[in-house]
Amino acid sequence: MPYLKSQHLCDVNYEIRGKIAQKSAELLRSGHNIIELNIGNPAQFGFRVPEAINQAITQNIIQAEAYTDSKGIFPARQAVVNEVQLQGIADVKIEHVFLGNGVSELILLAMEALLNPGDEVLIPSPDYPLWTAAVRLSGGKAVHYNCIEEKGWIPDLADMEAKITSRTKAIVVINPNNPTGAVYDRETLTEIVDLARTHNLILYSDEIYNKITYDGIEHIPMASLSTDVLTVTFGGLSKVYRAAGYRVGWLYFSGPVREAEDYIDGITLLASMRLCSNALGQWGVQAALGGIQSIFSLTAPGGRLYNQRNAVYERLNAIDGVHCAKPLGALYAFPSFDLRRFRFKNDEDFVYRFLSEQQVLLVQGKGFNYFSECHFRVVFLPQVDLINDAMDRLEEFLRENQA
Ligand SMILES: Cc1ncc(COP(=O)(O)O)c(C=O)c1O
Structure with a gap:
């Protein structure tokens, strides 16, 4: 058989x-x-990978023999908080930062902790396909909103709105975008935030390419515009810091996090069940986020x-x-x-x-x-x-x- x-x-x-x-x-x-x-x-x-990241990891190799806190080591999570503050996003608390084995693992945890059978998540088309896969794996329904090629692949807001139903829980935004290379302007992001606010949806902003833009284009962090909407932002070492094999990513919650206590408990439970993320990689985060950014x-x-x-x-x-x-x-x-x-x-x-x-x-x-x-x-x-x-x-x- x-x-x-x-x-x-x-x-x-x-x-x-x-x-x-x-x-x-x-x-x-x-x-x-x-x-x-x-x-x-x-x-x-x-x-x-920038030299300082490799040095931080090798110098902490003995410390990294042990499991860490399920959410990640303090200096890495604090470094994420510090960077986010410099981006003008106040009030992100260290307990709302989670480190993971790449953004990939965190996407899976975030969807698994959120979705009940039949819950819908709005995902761009085209998308980075892990998002659709993670929603389906978690029993949810991936509903795709169009991005408009003729307008540089920005999301079609009318299509996004038309696809919101009573089962919609969240909107996923990938910015800068894989696979299109689009970087969204302030107006587009603001309209997405408005939609999320009106329909009480969570925003998931995958910003793993946040420092990879060309021609002087500014990347605007979603969380800087969505202060009154629950927002989960994702970043990591794989692209900007060229350390994809180290498997390091993070997510942080911003906006009205008090209303998300139960959901955050769910992610904490899932994070505990996998004990912790790769400890070695976590030691590279603080060295990565400070100072001159070699990607530029x-x-x-x-x-x-x-x-x-x-x-x-x-x-x-x-x-x-x-x-x-x-x-x-x-x-x-x-x-x-x-x-x-x-x-x-x-x-x-x-x-x-x-x-x-x-x-x-x-x-x-x-x-x-x-x-x-x-x-x-x-x-x-x-x-x-x-x-x-x-x-x-x-x-x-x-x-x-x-x-
Ligand atoms: C948009 C996007 N999100 C997440 C990931 C996964 O990254 P990680 O290596 O942190 O798991 C990728 C990888 O290509 C990506 O393009």
Whole structure:
């Protein structure tokens, strides 16, 4: 008799490391040289963790042998509070900061502690798919609101509002955005806060890319605008500090937290059940958050990330039949091809054939809960030379597949 996975996994997907990535791994094993543009994993492309973070971790290696407090060590949580204060968000208390094994784990805890069967959560489409997966895994219903490509992928507020029902519990905002690279302006964020206030919804603001913006674009923390709405903000070391493998993230509550005591108890219970998050990584947080932020020299004009963002954006738009909105933040572009002009059934067909014919791994738009049939995500972490190599292959592939 076959051993089956549980039914609550039936609608749970994570295609970034899914079937297409497995196919790519097979090709790698059989000797192919694959350009992997599927995962936002900075160290894979030679980015290094700031020295002070590594020193803080190695100097505390003995201390890190023990379990920590379930919410995390004091200096790390206080460092989060201090940073948040400098962003103009007053009144965040250290007991409302939780450290986790990456933002990933905290998203799971936050949804598991919140949702009853059938509760609805508004999630962007396209999304970072862990959000949809976490809501479904927790028995909730992921309801997707559109983001508008023609307007630089900002959320469609009318669509968001139209999808609010008596079961809606929360709105998820990913800013700067994965997969689109959008960074939301004050007006958009204020309107989202207004909606949440009117309908008594919790705001979840995934700000893991908060310091990765280009062209002088300002990232505005949601919590600085939502002082009277319960807000849960997420950040971490994986992207801004290039330490994805250390598995360190945090969340903090702001706004009317007194009304959320029971919910916070729920997260505390779940945090206790997994004892604590990786202690070594926690020792890097204080060193990360203070002082000069080395990410800014990578995103400034002439910096490595800036140049790579430009290379991807320019090369994609130079291809006839391909369009890409300019990423203003994060590490990704989310272009589309004109379905009528090429011989692809859909986005999935496109990425699978591109992988087998040109050995470049991308992820189809569907993997981000976006069902246009013609979008895909490109990670722009590789050096410009490798980006150019991948884009040459894309050009050739599209030339060969014209309708
Ligand atoms: C928007 C977003 N949130 C969360 C995560 C997960 O990050 P972590 O490494 O902290 O688990 C990612 C990773 O790519 C992401 O893009």
